[in-house]
Amino acid sequence: MINIQNLAKLLFSLLLLPSFSHAAELDRAYIENFAKNYLTQQIATPDDGEVEISVSTLDPRIVIKPCQSPLVANIPEKRNSRNVNVKISCSDSTPWHIYINAKVKTMLPVLVATTRINKGSILDDSNIKVILKDQSTLRGETIANTAGMIGAKTKRNINKGAAITKRNICLVCKGENVTIIAKSNSFTLKTAGIALSSGSSGDQVSVKNVSSGRTVSAQVMAINKVVVTL
Template identity: 50%
Template structure:
């Protein structure tokens, strides 16, 4: 009987040692990379955008415990997209958890002026450039491709580095000649006219048909061009 008790004790000690040795230990670099990978796989960057993920340094006073179970990471459903407290969970018999702040920046391409330009300036590759900027610092709808605005004109004076938007440029400018395209599913008619006011992409403006003298309304869809859908 005594031999049996001794055998049981030895077995239990062995199992305890085996359990302890199979528990995974973590250093701070491992946890940082684990959190970063989890954020990258659960927060999607917008089209043309990239994410910059900065995991806060884990307090050196915190003792990182081993864990038999695979670590789990949770991101709160409600977060502002820039600051997230990621919860790390170990679901052992003696569970533990840890909150780690993470800062997320969404970097977007944005078209800006590469020099100071005055009202009425024609935009081209010499006075525009695309830079990367934190989306939190971007106000309103911006453009991201220079080729879209080549031939447009500035509606006001713009300092170097100003974001180029539909509000500060005109694709069709008042008093300038425009191409009018009236089309339906079966045919298309082209004529020339004069813009009665400034317009940017998507704006519906009045133009005067040079041949008939009639005022018509069309949607700006390119530089000096409006479309009338019949």
């Protein structure tokens, strides 16, 4: 059992220990992490992508005052670019606030060329792959995966590292043989055709029915396949 004298010494020593309050933690690193954590909670991560947040270092000349109230963060201006100003506020009896800048990158999966691909080449596992790229650098309708792209043909030269888009490839290419699939609620017919124009998935193209000689408008559904809804 601890005697009265030893207990008194223990309590006295505890009183001499430094007091760590919420205010004592408010250094520059704390503020920077607070802003980053706030942005992480506010910005949704895209499917199969990721968000990269980098917070600027606060000017060392800035004096961060104590704050007994919980800090509050918000974005006072609408975020319309990768640059964001986060406002950190303290609502004590003598309130204060600090602005801290952050850069936000939304990274999306994009199909790119792993080597220079010449016009008229066929896409395969040796010349394309999916990587994450900064959304702000993307132009045109990019493609997020390789599904249905193996066997597509390029309509122009594509540099190494450049994104593969619907505009620079064709799943159905002018002058090539295609399968025409005619569909209705009650039946499906297949016949041979020749593409009279080029297109990517979902595009409308003109095709000539080899058997009848008729020209019809059809929708591109896959490599060298089009569908006509009756």
